[in-house]
Amino acid sequence: MRVNIINRSPFQLPQYETTGSAGLDLRANISEPISLDSLERTLIPTGLFMELPLGYEAQVRPRSGLSIKKGLSLVNSPGTIDSDYRGEIKIVLVNLSNQTQTVEPGERIAQMVIAKYEQIEWQEVEVLSETDRGAGGFGSTGA
Numbered sequence: 001m002r003v004n005i006i007n008r009s010p011f012q013l014p015q016y017e018t019t020g021s022a023g024l025d026l027r028a029n030i031s032e033p034i035s036l037d038s039l040e041r042t043l044i045p046t047g048l049f050m051e052l053p054l055g056y057e058a059q060v061r062p063r064s065g066l067s068i069k070k071g072l073s074l075v076n077s078p079g080t081i082d083s084d085y086r087g088e089i090k091i092v093l094v095n096l097s098n099q100t101q102t103v104e105p106g107e108r109i110a111q112m113v114i115a116k117y118e119q120i121e122w123q124e125v126e127v128l129s130e131t132d133r134g135a136g137g138f139g140s141t142g143a
Helices: 064-070
Strands: 004-007 024-027 034-036 041-045 048-051 056-061 072-074 079-081 090-095 101-103 108-116
Touching (some): 064 072
Antiparallel strands (some): 034 101, 072 090
16 A cells, blocks of 8 residues: 655654564654653654545554663554544653653654554444343453
């Protein structure tokens, strides 16, 4: 699938790091390092604008390496970029560590997975079909 993209950053387009990668790495489009204190969050631009086809979304997720090495994650994870959004892709980064962390220009700060979706049409009913699980919720299927 081809997706139209505008890159207003000096960095390369997002790419899959391995042949089996589901996510494309997104980079911080900043000119100077940004420091985040413990529990501080900030909005980091990527310089990217894209045009997803109808029926697709982009899911923005934390990078596992950044999470374990620096304690940096995303506040709204996964974040959704809708197919009709044409603004700049920005990342809401949060420092969950107990130390100040620094984000460098061009650093890979998140990953983006493109996913197909369907819109639904509600059908109101009086009763739902029965299952073995029923209304069993949190912890109802075992440890």
